[in-house]
Amino acid sequence: MVMRLLIFLSFFGFTIFSSEATTGLPVANKGIMDLRSLEKDKNFIINLNGEWEFYWNKMLRPNDFENNSFLPDCFGKIPSYWTDYQKLSVKTEKFGYATYRLTVLLPPGFEKSLGVDMPVFDSSYDIYINGEYYGGNGVPGKTAEESEPEYRRNFFRLRTGKDTLSIIINVANFDHRRGGFWLPVRLGTFSEVQRKLANSWAWQWSIISLLLGFSGFFLLFYVISKRDKETLFFSIATICLAVRPLFTSHYLVSNLIDLPWVWIIRFEYLGLFILLISWVWFMSSIYPTKLIKIFAMIVSVIFSLIAVLTLFMPVKIFSYATQIYYPVMFILIAYPLIMSFRGLLKKNIIDIFYFIAFFLIVFGGIHDIQVASGKVESSTGYILTYFILLFVCIQAGLMMYKWIKAFNEKEKLQGELEFMNRNLEILVNERTQEIIARNKEIEKQSAMITLQNNKLSETIHIKNRIFSVIAHDLRSPVVNILYMLNLLKEKEYKEKYDTFANSSIEYAQMVINLLENMLVWGREQEDKIKYSPERQDLADLILTNLSIFKETADKKNILVNFTQVGSTVAYFDKDLLDIVIRNILSNAVKYTHRGGRISILLKDKTSSNEGVMLKICDNGVGIPENKQKNFFASSEIESTPGTENEKGTGLGLILCYDLVKLNKGTIAVESAPGEGTCFMITLPG
Numbered sequence: 001m002v003m004r005l006l007i008f009l010s011f012f013g014f015t016i017f018s019s020e021a022t023t024g025l026p027v028a029n030k031g032i033m034d035l036r037s038l039e040k041d042k043n044f045i046i047n048l049n050g051e052w053e054f055y056w057n058k059m060l061r062p063n064d065f066e067n068n069s070f071l072p073d074c075f076g077k078i079p080s081y082w083t084d085y086q087k088l089s090v091k092t093e094k095f096g097y098a099t100y101r102l103t104v105l106l107p108p109g110f111e112k113s114l115g116v117d118m119p120v121f122d123s124s125y126d127i128y129i130n131g132e133y134y135g136g137n138g139v140p141g142k143t144a145e146e147s148e149p150e151y152r153r154n155f156f157r158l159r160t161g162k163d164t165l166s167i168i169i170n171v172a173n174f175d176h177r178r179g180g181f182w183l184p185v186r187l188g189t190f191s192e193v194q195r196k197l198a199n200s201w202a203w204q205w206s207i208i209s210l211l212l213g214f215s216g217f218f219l220l221f222y223v224i225s226k227r228d229k230e231t232l233f234f235s236i237a238t239i240c241l242a243v244r245p246l247f248t249s250h251y252l253v254s255n256l257i258d259l260p261w262v263w264i265i266r267f268e269y270l271g272l273f274i275l276l277i278s279w280v281w282f283m284s285s286i287y288p289t290k291l292i293k294i295f296a297m298i299v300s301v302i303f304s305l306i307a308v309l310t311l312f313m314p315v316k317i318f319s320y321a322t323q324i325y326y327p328v329m330f331i332l333i334a335y336p337l338i339m340s341f342r343g344l345l346k347k348n349i350i351d352i353f354y355f356i357a358f359f360l361i362v363f364g365g366i367h368d369i370q371v372a373s374g375k376v377e378s379s380t381g382y383i384l385t386y387f388i389l390l391f392v393c394i395q396a397g398l399m400m401y402k403w404i405k406a407f408n409e410k411e412k413l414q415g416e417l418e419f420m421n422r423n424l425e426i427l428v429n430e431r432t433q434e435i436i437a438r439n440k441e442i443e444k445q446s447a448m449i450t451l452q453n454n455k456l457s458e459t460i461h462i463k464n465r466i467f468s469v470i471a472h473d474l475r476s477p478v479v480n481i482l483y484m485l486n487l488l489k490e491k492e493y494k495e496k497y498d499t500f501a502n503s504s505i506e507y508a509q510m511v512i513n514l515l516e517n518m519l520v521w522g523r524e525q526e527d528k529i530k531y532s533p534e535r536q537d538l539a540d541l542i543l544t545n546l547s548i549f550k551e552t553a554d555k556k557n558i559l560v561n562f563t564q565v566g567s568t569v570a571y572f573d574k575d576l577l578d579i580v581i582r583n584i585l586s587n588a589v590k591y592t593h594r595g596g597r598i599s600i601l602l603k604d605k606t607s608s609n610e611g612v613m614l615k616i617c618d619n620g621v622g623i624p625e626n627k628q629k630n631f632f633a634s635s636e637i638e639s640t641p642g643t644e645n646e647k648g649t650g651l652g653l654i655l656c657y658d659l660v661k662l663n664k665g666t667i668a669v670e671s672a673p674g675e676g677t678c679f680m681i682t683l684p685g
Contacts, residue, residue, distance in 0.1 A: 028052060031052060031103060032103045033048060035104060036107050038107050040108075040109055047184035048078065049078055052075065053102065054072055054099075055070060056085075059142055059170050062166070073089060074090045078185075081180040083180075092179075096173065099169070100169040101168050103165070104187065110163060115158075115193030115194055116157075117154075117193050120183075121181040122176040122178055122182075123138065123150075123179075124139055124149050128166075129156075129158055129165060129168075142172070144175075146172075149175045149262075149315075153251055165187075175315050176319055201252075203485065208242050208245055210481065211242030215239045218234050219232070233279075234395060236274065237275055240271045241388060241392075243271055247264050247267050265319070269310050270307055270310055274307070277304065280296040283296075306318070337362060356394075357394045360391070364387040532575075533572050535569055535571050539564050546585070548582070549589050556589065558596050559596070563602070564601075567606070572683050576659045580659050580681070583653065584656060587653070592676075598616070599615075600616050611684045614682075617677070619675065666682050667681050
């Protein structure tokens with residue numbers, strides 16, 4: 001089995017690289033890219049890789065080339081940094097400015113609109129196409145004072161009446177350790193480039209949502225069992241991986257907040273350092289040795305210091321930290337690969353999965369480095385992200401496997417303990433009257449043990465049910481998200497992009513709500529919920545939650561009516577009551593049929609010493625009488641699907657009862673099957 005696995009992985013890598021080597025994609029040669037062999041009526045997209053004309057320390061404009069009075073210093077390979085040209089005829093430096101030029105020959109009579117997908121340059125650029133200025137990043141100048149760095153992904157649309165494109169790019173770098181551009185410029189028909197860019201953008205946001213969901217999932221396990229440090233370190237590493245796309249590639253952070261260029265770089269590097277520190281401790285958790293623990297402490301101290309310096313030092317200094325980062329990361333990938341291989345030889349099931357995951361990460365990293373450096377033309381593009389997602393899924397599966405195994409061991413120990421208790425009772429019954437006093441003491445201890453066993457059995461039962469709910473309800477939205485993302489790759493589903501994106505957001509919100517309820521429940525079980533009440537307006541909290549469920553209610557044509565009478569100021573903890581209102585509103589929308597209604601009444605009853613009353617009613621399916629008796633005190637975790645098969649955890653109303661009680665309030669329910677349900681909450685004024 002082991003030999004078959006190794007042969008398969010070797011054949012897999014050989015097949016990928018062999019197929020990439022024979023793609024035969026066109027490349028620029030001596031500053032000219034010939035695309036005349038393309039069919040002019042078909043869509044295409046191509047990376048403008050190859051040899052560009054390179055003019056060192058010259059800021060040339062289109063009119064400077066009218067008389068062909070300038071000869072290139074060399075033909076620089078793209079994509080790459082200009083410091084790689086030092087072996088050519090020109091002597092480049094890390095700081096300076098240059099002009100890149102490429103002539104693209106299009107098929108005769110080509111009339112389609114073209115799209116240009118521009119990557120970022122280190123650290124500013126301007127682009128001219130056929131003599132016309134199209135834009136750029138920052139301000140490229142001939143000195144550091146004249147230049148202004150910036151990172152922003154650009155997309156240009158152009159229509160040319162010519163069969164030739166003259167592309168001129170002025171680049172300046174006085175702020176980063178390397179100058180030029182490391183990602184290819186993409187040229188193609190407008191629709192094809194736009195589709196690729198939109199899919200890539202949507203994929204990045206999906207990656208962020210999925211990884212954040214998984215990080216919350218791992219964090220939940222750590223909250224439940226704080227002795228398992230492995231889940232904490234992996235959760236932190238997953239958060240870093242989720243946040244990283246905001247500051248790389250598409251620079252999605254620009255859609256959320258306007259950050260200066262220097263802080264985009266700083267956050268990118270801080271994320272790398274935190275990822276490295278959490279990863280080394282994760283490695284020391286799954287493969288603990290004395291050497292790796294010493295190495296983890298050294299790495300933590302060094303990169304914590306570098307992270308602090310990153311906040312104050314200029315980019316052109318702290319960016320050299322990657323020369324330390326990459327060798328350390330190589331060690332931290334090689335170490336688990338070796339350790340898992342040793343376990344694989346011993347046929348350890350966990351090590352077999354770890355070896356496959358680490359092998360694919362190493363393979364994907366090597367593949368992406370070659371693609372980024374222009375050494376390989378890949379039809380698949382960057383693949384490391386896919387393997388990282390696969391590794392996260394494998395880690396989640398292994399974590400569930402370990403918990404189930406631990407649960408089985410606990411049951412075995414409990415059976416042995418019960419057997420010992422039965423034998424202990426037999427021995428006690430055979431004791432003589434001379435040791436009656438001692439016998440009573442033993443019986444007392446036995447009763448205490450039995451009580452503890454009962455509590456342990458109840459806790460195990462509840463946690464077992466929770467894990468079952470997680471396995472079922474977390475899998476469904478994640479599978480739906482992945483299914484819709486795969487559909488977005490198909491051309492015929494392009495028009496449904498917004499619908500699929502909105503559905504993915506709803507499913508991601510469903511995962512977040514599931515994890516949040518689990519997290520609060522776990523804290524409540526350990527009496528670690530923070531209670532910080534103050535006088536504040538309850539109406540604001542209700543309106544905020546109504547905005548959250550407005551879209552869901554509108555989709556089911558549910559009419560929502562909110563009425564307030566008198567003062568709505570009460571004394572409560574805003575965060576805890578926010579969870580209560582959100583759960584009750586979620587249930588009201590979930591269990592109300594299409595075209596139904598929800599009524600919310602907020603009334604001041606402080607004059608009669610009854611505080612502030614909140615009443616939320618719907619005309620939905622209602623609650624059976626047999627479930628209303630012990631509605632808030634039930635120890636069973638049960639999730640009932642909504643009118644359109646909406647999912648839940650079954651923890652919501654149990655949490656509501658505990659959180660309202662913690663806020664010194666009361667909660668009651670009135671319901672009739674088929675007529676609807678009303679929840680009444682009173683809070684101190």
